Amino acid sequence: MATGGLLGRRAELAAIDLALEQRGGGVLAFSGEGGIGKTRLLDELTARAGDALVLSGRASEWERELPFGVWEDALSDHAAFLGVDRLERLLGDQVAELAAVLPLVGQVPAGLQDERFRTHRAVRSLLEGLALQRPVVLLLDDLQWADDASLELVAALLRRAPRGRVLLALAFRPAPVRPLLATALATAGRDGRVIEHALSTLSFADAETLLGADVPAVVRGEIYEAGGGNPFFLQQLARQVAAGRTVTAGPGAAGVPQAVARALDQEIAALSEAGRALAQGAAVAGDPVDLDLAIAAAGLDQPQQAAPPPHGAPPAHGAPPPHGAASLGEPIHAAPSGDAVALAALDELLAGTLLVATDVPRRFRFRHPLVRHAIYESAAGGWRIGAHGRAAAALEARGGSLAARAHHLERCARPGDEVAVGVLIEAGRHAAARAPATAAERFAAALRLLPETPETLSSRLELLVGLAQARAATGQLERALESLDAGLDMVGPELAPVRARLVAGCAMCENLLGRHAAAHARLLSELAALGEGSFAAADLEVELAADALYDSDFAGVVDWARRARATASEVGVPGFAAVATALECFGALGLGEIATAQALRADAAARLDALDDGALAGRLDTAYYLGFAEFFCEHYDDAIRHFRRGIGVSRASGQGQFVIPMTIGLAHALEVRGRLDEAAEHADAAVEGARLWGNPQMLCFALTADAWVSALRGELDRARSAGAEAMALLDGLDESVLSRATRVHVAAAQLEAGEPEGCLAAMSAGGAPEFRGVEPGRRAWLYAILARAELALGRPDAAADWVTRGEAAAHGLGLPYAEAAVLCARAQLEHEGPGALGSAAELADSVGAVIQASRARLLAGQIEGDVALLQRAESDLAACGALRLRDEAARELRRLGVKTGARRRRAAGTDGLAALSGREREIADLVALGRTNKEIAAELFLSEKTIENHMTRVFSKLGVSRRTEVASAVGRDS
Numbered sequence: 001m002a003t004g005g006l007l008g009r010r011a012e013l014a015a016i017d018l019a020l021e022q023r024g025g026g027v028l029a030f031s032g033e034g035g036i037g038k039t040r041l042l043d044e045l046t047a048r049a050g051d052a053l054v055l056s057g058r059a060s061e062w063e064r065e066l067p068f069g070v071w072e073d074a075l076s077d078h079a080a081f082l083g084v085d086r087l088e089r090l091l092g093d094q095v096a097e098l099a100a101v102l103p104l105v106g107q108v109p110a111g112l113q114d115e116r117f118r119t120h121r122a123v124r125s126l127l128e129g130l131a132l133q134r135p136v137v138l139l140l141d142d143l144q145w146a147d148d149a150s151l152e153l154v155a156a157l158l159r160r161a162p163r164g165r166v167l168l169a170l171a172f173r174p175a176p177v178r179p180l181l182a183t184a185l186a187t188a189g190r191d192g193r194v195i196e197h198a199l200s201t202l203s204f205a206d207a208e209t210l211l212g213a214d215v216p217a218v219v220r221g222e223i224y225e226a227g228g229g230n231p232f233f234l235q236q237l238a239r240q241v242a243a244g245r246t247v248t249a250g251p252g253a254a255g256v257p258q259a260v261a262r263a264l265d266q267e268i269a270a271l272s273e274a275g276r277a278l279a280q281g282a283a284v285a286g287d288p289v290d291l292d293l294a295i296a297a298a299g300l301d302q303p304q305q306a307a308p309p310p311h312g313a314p315p316a317h318g319a320p321p322p323h324g325a326a327s328l329g330e331p332i333h334a335a336p337s338g339d340a341v342a343l344a345a346l347d348e349l350l351a352g353t354l355l356v357a358t359d360v361p362r363r364f365r366f367r368h369p370l371v372r373h374a375i376y377e378s379a380a381g382g383w384r385i386g387a388h389g390r391a392a393a394a395l396e397a398r399g400g401s402l403a404a405r406a407h408h409l410e411r412c413a414r415p416g417d418e419v420a421v422g423v424l425i426e427a428g429r430h431a432a433a434r435a436p437a438t439a440a441e442r443f444a445a446a447l448r449l450l451p452e453t454p455e456t457l458s459s460r461l462e463l464l465v466g467l468a469q470a471r472a473a474t475g476q477l478e479r480a481l482e483s484l485d486a487g488l489d490m491v492g493p494e495l496a497p498v499r500a501r502l503v504a505g506c507a508m509c510e511n512l513l514g515r516h517a518a519a520h521a522r523l524l525s526e527l528a529a530l531g532e533g534s535f536a537a538a539d540l541e542v543e544l545a546a547d548a549l550y551d552s553d554f555a556g557v558v559d560w561a562r563r564a565r566a567t568a569s570e571v572g573v574p575g576f577a578a579v580a581t582a583l584e585c586f587g588a589l590g591l592g593e594i595a596t597a598q599a600l601r602a603d604a605a606a607r608l609d610a611l612d613d614g615a616l617a618g619r620l621d622t623a624y625y626l627g628f629a630e631f632f633c634e635h636y637d638d639a640i641r642h643f644r645r646g647i648g649v650s651r652a653s654g655q656g657q658f659v660i661p662m663t664i665g666l667a668h669a670l671e672v673r674g675r676l677d678e679a680a681e682h683a684d685a686a687v688e689g690a691r692l693w694g695n696p697q698m699l700c701f702a703l704t705a706d707a708w709v710s711a712l713r714g715e716l717d718r719a720r721s722a723g724a725e726a727m728a729l730l731d732g733l734d735e736s737v738l739s740r741a742t743r744v745h746v747a748a749a750q751l752e753a754g755e756p757e758g759c760l761a762a763m764s765a766g767g768a769p770e771f772r773g774v775e776p777g778r779r780a781w782l783y784a785i786l787a788r789a790e791l792a793l794g795r796p797d798a799a800a801d802w803v804t805r806g807e808a809a810a811h812g813l814g815l816p817y818a819e820a821a822v823l824c825a826r827a828q829l830e831h832e833g834p835g836a837l838g839s840a841a842e843l844a845d846s847v848g849a850v851i852q853a854s855r856a857r858l859l860a861g862q863i864e865g866d867v868a869l870l871q872r873a874e875s876d877l878a879a880c881g882a883l884r885l886r887d888e889a890a891r892e893l894r895r896l897g898v899k900t901g902a903r904r905r906r907a908a909g910t911d912g913l914a915a916l917s918g919r920e921r922e923i924a925d926l927v928a929l930g931r932t933n934k935e936i937a938a939e940l941f942l943s944e945k946t947i948e949n950h951m952t953r954v955f956s957k958l959g960v961s962r963r964t965e966v967a968s969a970v971g972r973d974s
C-alpha cells in the first residue's frame with residue numbers, strides 16, 4: 001500500500017498551513033466517521049508544526065468516565081518534564097487547580113462544583129505561559145469519547161481562547177452527538193472562531209493511489225465498494241487480500257462495514273493464544289496501553305503452564321524472539337516465564353501492527369480505536385470481568401490512582417463488595433469538585449453494589465444526596481430530583497429534619513425547572529404532614545417564604561417568614577430566625593414598607609453576625625437573602641461583607657448552591673460602590689459558574705450582571721453580547737423574579753451601550769409601565785432609565801411621564817440612590833442647573849453610590865459648563881474604571897478647552913508597553929481587542945485623525961509596523 005502524502009485532503013491541509021502561518025493561535029476542528037483520517041490529519045499537523053511545542057491527547061472509548069482523561073494524556077508528559085517547581089513559577093497560586101487534570105501536581109484542592117471554571121482558567125494560563133517561549137499546538141483526538149469534565153474544559157477554551165500563539169486542533173466523530181461539544185462548536189462557529197472541516201470519503205482515484213500497486217487492480221473495485229472510500233477500511237481490507245482472504249461487500253454494524261468487521265475478527269483469531277490474551281488484556285488496560293497493566297489483566301504475569309511449540313517451530317506469525325528474553329538460553333522444553341511469554345506476545349502484536357510503539361518505553365497505542373473495540377468485544381464476558389479484576393488488583397498493588405481503580409472495579413465488583421464500594425465512593429468524592437459528572441457515575445455504581453439493608457440506610461442516603469448534587473451541578477435537574485425522591489422514599493417521619501431538607505432540595509430543583517406550583521404544593525404537603533412547632537416545620541416555613549419570593553408574592557413572603565420566626569423562637573434555633581428575618585425584610589421591601597424593612601435588615605444582620613461559621617454553614621441562604629435585602633435597602637458595604645462571608649463559608653463547607661447568586665449580588669454591590677474591576681471579575685466568575693451549572697435562569701441572572709458591569713466599564717461589545725445571550729435564553733422560561741430582573745437590567749445595559757430603542761423594548765417585556773412584582777425603590781430607578789431612553793430618542797413628553805412616575809415611586813421611601821436617579825432624570829429633562837443635581841450627588845454620596853454621584857456631577861458640569869465639576873467627575877470615574885462615562889467627561893472638558901487626565905498621564909517606563917502614555921496604552925488595548933480606528937475614535941470620543949496620530953506613536957515606541965504586532969505585545973503583557 002502507498003504510504004506517501006495525504007490523499008484527498010487539500011482543503012484541510014490548506015487550513016492547517018494557514019493556521020500555522022498566522023502564528024496567532026486559533027482553532028481547527030475535524031469531524032468524520034471512524035477511520036476517515038482525522039488522526040492522520042493531526043499527525044500531519046504535528047509534522048508541519050516546526051519548532052512548536054506539540055501536546056497531543058486522545059480520548060478512549062472504554063474510559064469515558066475518567067476525569068480529564070484526554071487532557072491528562074495531552075499534558076502529563078510535558079508537565080512531568082517541567083516539574084512542579086517550574087509549574088509553580090509559571091502559574092503561581094493557580095498551580096493547585098491543575099491537580100484535577102495532572103495528578104503529579106498533588107491533591108485536588110477542596111472546592112465547589114460550580115467553581116470548577118477555576119481549573120479551566122489554570123489550564124488556559126498554563127497554555128498561555130508555555131506559548132511565551134514558543135508556539136503551542138494542542139491536539140485533542142476522539143473527543144466523542146471524552147468525559148464531561150474534559151469537554152467542559154474544551155468548551156471553556158472555545159469561548160475564551162488562550163492568548164498568544166496557541167493553536168487548538170480538535171478531532172471527533174459527529175455521532176454520537178455530545179451536546180457539550182456540539183453547543184460549544186456551534187457557538188464558536190457563529191462567532192467565526194472556528195470552522196469545522198467535515199472529512200469526506202476518498203474518490204476511487206485517490207483510493208487506488210492509497211492501495212498501491214501491491215493490490216491487484218481486479219480487486220481494487222471490490223475493496224472500494226466494501227470499504228466505502230474510508231481510508232482505514234480500505235487499508236484493513238487490503239490486509240485481508242494480502243492474507244489470501246476474500247472481500248465481500250455488505251452492511252455492517254456501528255458504522256463498520258461487514259467486510260471490515262470480519263477482517264478484524266479474522267486478524268484477531270489468527271493470533272497465538274498468548275498474543276490474543278495480551279491484545280485483550282491491553283484492550284482492558286486502556287489506550288494508551290500500559291504494558292505491565294495489560295500483562296496483569298491478561299493473566300500473563302505468572303509462569304505459563306501451556307505446552308511449548310513443536311521443536312524447531314518459529315514464533316507465531318514469524319515474529320522475532322523478544323530481545324534479551326531469558327528463554328532463549330534455556331532448553332526448548334522448559335516452560336517459559338510469564339515475562340518471556342508476554343514479551344513474545346508483544347512482539348507478535350507489534351509485528352502485526354495491532355499495537356504501535358510510542359515515545360515512552362512500555363507504553364503503546366492501538367493501530368486504531370476500531371481495532372481496540374474489536375479486540376475488546378472478541379473477549380468473552382466472563383473473561384473480561386476477570387481481566388478487570390486483575391487490572392484493579394495490579395493497580396492497588398502498585399499504588400494506582402483511585403480513578404483508575406474505580407474504572408475497573410465498576411466493571412467487575414460483586415454486590416456487597418465493601419472494598420469496591422469504598423473505592424468507588426472515595427473516587428466519587430475525589431472527583432466531585434472538578435468533575436461532578438464522573439462523581440455521579442461513581443456514586444451510582446456504589447449504590448448498585450450496596451445491599452438494601454437497614455445497616456446501609458445512612459450510606460445509601462448519603463450517596464443519593466451526593467448523586468443529586470453531582471447531577472444538579474451538571475444541569476441534570478430531573479435526574480437530581482429523581483435521586484432526592486429516592487432518598488425521601490427511604491426516610492420515614494421519625495427523621496423529620498432529614499425529610500425537610502430533602503423536600504427543600506426537591507422544591508429547589510422544581511423551581512429551577514420552572515415548576516413553581518409543584519414546588520409550592522410539595523412544601524405545603526410536607527408541612528401539613530409534619531404539623532407545626534418543630535425544627536422541621538421551621539425549615540419548611542423558611543422554604544415557603546423563599547418560594548413566595550421567587551414568585552414576587554411579597555405578602556406571602558412576610559406571612560411565611562413571620563411564621564418561621566415564631567417557630568424558630570419556639571424551638572430555639574438561631575439560624576432559622578436569622579434567615580426568616582432576612583426574608584421578612586425582603587417582603588417588606590416589596591410591599592414598600594421601607595422603614596420596617598430597614599429595621600428587619602438591622603435585626604437580620606445582627607443575627608447573622610452572631611452566628612459562627614459552623615452555624616452559618618447550616619443556613620447559608622441567610623447570607624444570600626440578607627445580602628440582597630441589604631443591597632435593595634442601599635446598605636452596599638454590608639451587602640458586600642455578608643456576600644463575601646457567605647461565599648467563604650460555602651467554600652469552606654463544600655456547599656455551592658448559593659455561591660453563584662451571591663457572587664452576582666456581590667458584583668452588583670461592588671459596581672454601585674465604584675469598584676468596577678472587582679465587579680467585573682465576580683460577574684465573569686458567575687457567568688462561568690452558571691454555564692457549568694447548566695441552568696438557564698441562573699445563567700440569565702449572571703449574564704445580566706456581566707452586561708451591566710461591562711456597559712459601565714465601556715466594554716460595549718461585551719455588554720451587548722451578554723445582554724443578547726441573556727434575552728435569548730429567556731425564551732421558553734417561565735416568568736419569575738429572576739426572569740423579570742434579567743429583562744429590566746439588560747434594558748438598562750442597552751441604554752448604557754447606546755441602544756435606547758432596545759432598552760424601551762426590553763423594559764416593556766419586563767413589565768413596564770406597572771412593573772408588578774418589582775419593589776418600589778428599583779421601580780423608581782427603572783422609571784429614571786426609561787426617561788433617559790426617551791430623551792435619547794428626542795421624546796421629552798414621554799420622558800416627562802416616566803420622570804413623574806419615578807418621583808411618585810421614590811417619594812417617601814428614604815432610599816437615596818433611587819431618589820438620586822430620579823433627580824438626575826428630572827434635571828436632564830428640564831436642563832436644570834446644579835441645585836437639583838447637587839442634591840442628587842449628595843444623596844448618592846450618602847450611601848456610597850460613587851458612579852451615580854459622578855453621573856450627577858457630570859450632568860451638572862455639562863449643563864453649566866462647570867470645569868471643576870467635570871474634572872472631579874472625570875477623575876472619580878477614571879478611578880472607578882467607568883471608562884465610557886469618564887470619556888464623556890473628558891470630551892466635554894476638551895470642548896471647553898481643558899486638557900484631560902488621559903492626556904496628562906505619563907509613561908511608566910522607557911521600553912515596550914511601559915513607554916506608552918496612558919492614552920496610547922488605552923488605544924493599544926483596544927487594538928488588541930480587534931477595534932478599528934473608527935471604532936476606537938467613537939469609544940473614546942476622539943477623531944479618527946487623533947487615533948491615527950496616536951497609532952503612529954504606538955508603532956514607533958513598540959518598534960512594530962502592524963496592528964497584529966501591537967495586539968501580540970499587549971497579549972504578552974496581560
